[in-house]
Amino acid sequence: MASSTGEAPESKGTHQYQPRDFKVVGTTPLRPDGVDKVTGRARFGADMNLPGQLVGKVLRSPHPHAKLVSIDTSEAEALPGVKAVVTRDDFAENEAHHDILCNIMARDKVLYEGHAVAAVAATSRAIALKALKKIKVVYDILPHVTDVDEAMKADAPILHDDMFTHGVDPMPTTASNIAGRCEFGHGDVDAGFEQADIIIERNFKTAATHQGYIEPHACVATVTSDDYGELWGCTQGHFVLRNVSASLVGMDVSKLRVTASEIGGGFGGKTTVFLEPVCLMLAKKSGKPVKMAMTRDEVFKASGPTASSSMDVKIGCTKDGRITAGFAEVRYQGGAFRGAPADFGAMCAFACYALENVKAIGWEVVTNRPKGAAYRAPGAPMSVYAVESVVDELAKAIDMDPIDFRLKNAARNGDKSSYGPKFESLGLVETLEAAKNHPNYQIPLGPNQGRGVASGFWFNFGGETCSTLNVNQDGTVAISVGTPDIGGSRASMCQMAAEELGIPYDQVRAIVTDTSSLGFNDTTEGSRVTFSSGMAVIFAAREIIGKLCERAAMMWDIPVEAVKWEEGKAIPAGANAGDFEPLTLAEIADAAGGTGGPIAGHHEYNADGAGVSFGTHLVDTEVDPETGFVKILRYTVIQDAGKAIHPSYVEGQFQGGAVQGIGWALNEEYIYGDDGKLQNAGFLDYRLPVASDLPMIDTVIVEVPNPGHPYGVRGVGETGIVPPLAAIANSVSDAANLRMTELPMSPPRILKAIHQAEAAE
């Protein structure tokens, strides 16, 4: 039974997991923003309009790599209806955000096709587009490189003449495209390989993919003549967006208020800053509100794809299935600036296994492609694809069931992880066992059909968070959170507050506040929101309970220690038990004016203890030997959620992650020509999975409580995209007797592999 006494507000209980009987948590109520979203009323980034607003458009480089010799905007400025033009000259150097500055508006060079060069604000889109054509840019074209392995070569065209590889001792004195090197592991891999009966070594490649959110980046900005700015737009992190934009535009943070609109998908790709400072600068120069939205072509060419990769993996095991050593070297290119998640790739590669000897090296590389952005478990899907493919091959080689092989080597409580820390509590084994017992693991397969399994890992993050709860006079409760709701988190916030306070779900309402209404909150990323904002809500609710008990004590004129909170009511306890009728939250709220005024709770902290997350996916495919087409027959996602607050939305995260992984495995790919230009910058040619490509996606929610959260919650958003690449590759391998080492496994690639295999026979 959930109950607490009238403790001092500062003691809000512990972060530690405490088992309890949940009433609201674990149910599936309708989300608070649902009706607005099914009726078209919800306002996304591009749905906001301000009176007298101008339309902003960006001129982008047609070249993948060139010196920016000169930009002449005079003719554009003279065009009737044009109210402002901005270029690099409008933005001062900025040390703290140098790369973002260079990315939002090219400075001395353009580094990729689509790099912003200038922007215009005009009274109509047609005039803005006409003005872009009148801007004269002189480029001095340079050689370019878009492939990761090519970019690492000594004679590759160099993007930044001040880039010296981090993480190499001593630091090189010549510039290169290698931004950094990192290494993780322990033991002695050479000695481990000595002990192996079988060693398999392979190279893998994966293509860059785009997050593919359906809503393009959009914002509306206004700046008053005394330099106060307001910005509205779709972002995963309006506090970070505010800080960076204010800095780039040269404004005090307190002078810029950012409101996060409803957000039409992000998956990491909207943790970024692209249009916003430009929009603010156009608004400042023109003295009018300016609205900007990317076209889909711009989204592909100038917003964040994930890294492409080239990887070597070597794993050895004994005949009875014990892995003796694992080695991986991963090379990720993340576009024109630092930030390719090679470190995460190296850290996640072997995280599923308890290994005595393991080493993973990551290389972070820059190329003439758009600045990469986070994409759901950034860096993990690729390295895990490579490792899990080799693991599958080893299991086959020793004739062992692939789940048994994984169980034999799986990381468990107390094991030292492959990336350093010791695992405290993890649910990998539970997901493997659930996979083994799942009916889909037993269904007989037909000709050309195969079954694949893979596991995956993501760290999960906490971070800076604060939240406020206000008790309204009628006893309802308003929650303010500072983390944009990207997949239904407002519902889970309401559930957690209702759970703590003991009131019905529909008496709680959550909103995402603007940046002036709460302290700094980190971005919605790292699967952190339900964990971190949720815990802030729980602690703020506990503070409220303390205050409600104080108010009840005042109303009854007894000591606060003699009041306890149970099922939404203050109850006299101890010596006073039974002396007074319990007081409901609504009754105390109604009387609040006479007992000290409004009642609110707040919690601010840097959230720690986000539990690690593991999942196992099972997939059956059929490979058409005539066309190379892969059909997904059955798909099952099994993942540890710690505790599912709203199980439907947890399932939704599992299903969405899996289907993005299916796209990555089978279709999706940034295709570059020799000219360094993206050849498929549209949904027709960059094909996301559509409904007719897919079966239903089965889910199993495993709940191994996270010891670092009062309800046991673990983040669930990201792990779901980690196993599918490997699971599908393993399934295809089983179906067609092929080991596909390059993604995507598009029909032409599979057909080629089939023909090669036939020729070899």
Place this chain on the structure above:
Amino acid sequence: MGIHVSTKINGDDVEFVCDAEETLLDVLRDRLNLTGAKEGCATGDCGACSVTIDGRLTCSCLTLGAEVEGREIGTVEGVAKGNELHPIQQKILDNAALQCGVCTPGIVVAAKALLEKKPDPSEEEIRYWMAGNLCRCTGYDKIIRAIQDAAAEMRG
């Protein structure tokens, strides 16, 4: 030179003036403030801009504003009857068949058009009909179930 257009939107007479190159989606969103239809691509590939014209499911980004003279347009804003949600809207909520919700207006319009044509579609028919509506968040599972549930309820 603006073009004057008289049309009906969600049953109401509407007149607007648009430029020759403006799409119906531009007109709905920028001139009439009907922002339920979204621009996901402007090339007919995502379905976020779905509307009906004389009952037929259409991408409003591929139709010119000037083309709808005398036609009847249905948008997501007209699907609920006042505050009463259409079964497809209710079932999308009940099934948690949305995450970010930006595809949802298009899904609502497209699914309603399907069920008006075919009250008892198979799963495969639903999947092929909906293949023009991209959803990046859900993996479609819950959307398909919502449409199946709505179909069952509408058949009574």
